[in-house]
Amino acid sequence: MLSVDRLRVLHAVAVHGSLSAASQALHVTNSAVSQQLTKLEREVGQPLVERTGRGVRLTDAAELLVEHTARILSMVQRAEAELEAHRDDVVGHLRLSATPTAVRGLTPHALTSLREAHPGLRVEINEEEPHESVPSMARGDADVALVVDWEGAPLELPAGMSRAPLMEDIGDIALPADHPLAHRELLELDEILTLPWISWSRGSICNDWLYDMIRSRGAEPLIVHTVEEHQTKLTLIAAGIGAAVLPRLGCGPIPEGVRIVPVQPALVRQVYVFWRTESSRRPAIRAVVRALREAAAVYTD
Numbered sequence: 001m002l003s004v005d006r007l008r009v010l011h012a013v014a015v016h017g018s019l020s021a022a023s024q025a026l027h028v029t030n031s032a033v034s035q036q037l038t039k040l041e042r043e044v045g046q047p048l049v050e051r052t053g054r055g056v057r058l059t060d061a062a063e064l065l066v067e068h069t070a071r072i073l074s075m076v077q078r079a080e081a082e083l084e085a086h087r088d089d090v091v092g093h094l095r096l097s098a099t100p101t102a103v104r105g106l107t108p109h110a111l112t113s114l115r116e117a118h119p120g121l122r123v124e125i126n127e128e129e130p131h132e133s134v135p136s137m138a139r140g141d142a143d144v145a146l147v148v149d150w151e152g153a154p155l156e157l158p159a160g161m162s163r164a165p166l167m168e169d170i171g172d173i174a175l176p177a178d179h180p181l182a183h184r185e186l187l188e189l190d191e192i193l194t195l196p197w198i199s200w201s202r203g204s205i206c207n208d209w210l211y212d213m214i215r216s217r218g219a220e221p222l223i224v225h226t227v228e229e230h231q232t233k234l235t236l237i238a239a240g241i242g243a244a245v246l247p248r249l250g251c252g253p254i255p256e257g258v259r260i261v262p263v264q265p266a267l268v269r270q271v272y273v274f275w276r277t278e279s280s281r282r283p284a285i286r287a288v289v290r291a292l293r294e295a296a297a298v299y300t301d
């Protein structure tokens with residue numbers, strides 16, 4: 001009989017592309033991964049990996065086995081969820097992938113609530129951008145993902161996922177205090193299109209959204225810097241270097257020299273959680289979603 005634990009190891013190698021990456025994902029040593037693969041090869045009576053320089057390549061037999069393994073692991077996860085639901089105990093270890101602004105804005109309240117209500121549950125946060133959370137969920141590296149997407153640019157989720165909306169997050173415009181538009185109480189969207197922008201990192205959904213939003217209104221984005229951390233952006237803006245869209249969720253202190261001005265039509269992000277549908281019966285999943293909803297309600301009150 002094939003070992004499910006060894007099949008997990010093979011699946012991790014297939015998903016992550018190397019023994020070292022698989023060992024990091026599984027939180028074990030490279031040697032442990034190699035040993036489990038060797039034992040699995042003895043069980044199936046065929047080689048499963050071939051050395052290729054510094055990496056490995058799965059054999060045809062391994063590729064076939066991985067296809068079945070994905071279905072087996074899905075069934076195991078479903079069985080584990082049903083067992084948890086039968087016990088109705090909110091316990092164990094749950095991995096939450098969350099975008100940075102949501103980590104700052106929502107998870108402190110949610111984790112405090114969960115710790116008080118369910119001391120047997122350990123929630124591990126991994127800060128990731130939405131484009132990283134989706135593959136994390138698909139690989140099984142996360143149990144729940146807390147993400148945002150911009151209005152008009154929805155995040156595409158893999159099949160077999162369930163989602164729950166939490167809140168809308170508004171983006172304002174952060175300007176140097178001496179900028180000609182900084183004294184205004186409200187800006188029209190067309191007035192900000194030619195600003196020198198401090199955007200998010202290249203390839204992120206927020207950076208892509210900013211480009212698309214400006215181009216959709218007939219202008220070409222002037223990106224002068226790409227900076228991920230909001231507080232770093234605000235420091236640059238206070239020095240008179242550029243402007244930025246500043247989401248309200250998780251927004252920290254506004255330094256002197258920066259003026260925050262809303263814009264119309266509003267720049268809106270949707271904040272929501274998603275998880276594998278087959279895990280919907282897990283009490284821990286339901287508890288985390290409920291805690292995040294409560295945190296969002298407190299934040300928007």
